[in-house]
Amino acid sequence: MKRLLYLGNGRKLQSVARLDDRFEGWGLKVDRFWAWNDEFPVGLDGYDGIFLSGSPHGAYEDVPFINREHDLIRQAADRKIPMLGICFGSQILGSALCGKDQVFRRTSCEIGYKDLPVTAAAAADPLAQDWGDTVRMFVWHNDEVRADHPDMVILASSDDCPNQVWRHRTAPAWGIQGHPEITRSQAPVWFEENRARMVQDGGDVDGFIAEADEALDAKIMLTRFAEMISRD
Template sequence: MTVIAVIDNGGQFTHLEGRALRELGVECEVVDNEAPVDDVLADADGVVLSGGPSRDEAGNSAEYLERDVPVLGICLGHQIVADRFGGRVEAGEYGGYADVEVEILDDSGVLAGLGETVSVWASHADEVKEVPDGFVRTARSDVCEVEAMRHETRPVYGVQWHPEVSHTEGGDRIFKNFVEIASV
């Protein structure tokens, strides 16, 4: 059975990420972001870096990116990925949560099967402004040029939006795709 660890960065929807994964038949544990990385990875096939209020409160989240494990960063997790690999993260112009129409630029990895556009629930208080070297921008919107990205050679993905909430179209597909990637 595939095991996914959800790293809790204090986001209000983190419990929904765990539930979405369990509903796919995955063994899933929501883990505090201060937990020792080696302990978490002893059994995990993949890691989800959850959303949260601040990169200053991300605990050990960036350390998972130094390991050979598939990673899906959601909102703050997406920003942690960008920051750790040398991208640029700044305050967004549009602030809080809103429905956003996202254009899929690269129908692969966690975004496979979503179609050309999806309506998502996203916060843009902070956002990735520049994709790090070694990454490809995979989605954009009128609100944010880097709604999603993926590493060119490693199974590391980030989405600005929240696939775990019912407001997001295709959220379950993103989690299914990630489980398939982590199961390899």
């Protein structure tokens, strides 16, 4: 059974999405480490893939676990270990592999369900190749990964963020700014759990609950990642 290193960067090791459990359901042995609490594996030997979760932190912050995670990402890239990051996970991948100036604090929050235009590059991407012209998912971020680095291949964008989904040009690393991991049934729980912060960021939480979406096309990227690890 192939092994996945799951790095939890949030205030809790497991989020409402329980994506670590889903990776196990897709046939992977998942080793969970709570990076937020400075828990990391001794080394990367034996790992076939790495997942990096979201976090309320910024990838540019001088925090011990964030600095340590930067080093781990670079080591994994040197070993060609596939990596997938969501939200903060995408940002820290961009920071570690393309430079800390790639991530910046936005002047306003982008929040809500959006149909993201998909680029031509997605057609040849192993994780995004099944997408059509657009892919729908919930986005919520105050930080952003710049889209102008030569090692970044942009797979999807939005009207307010040119880098919503990307992959690294040479390393097997993918970043998703939005939240495809949230299911339709989990969405109301997640929205209520974060109501105060979402309202502060300009979100219509009741509206989000009413339009909760399964975002099935976006989830293809998650299952493709699990399949790629299982196959390689």
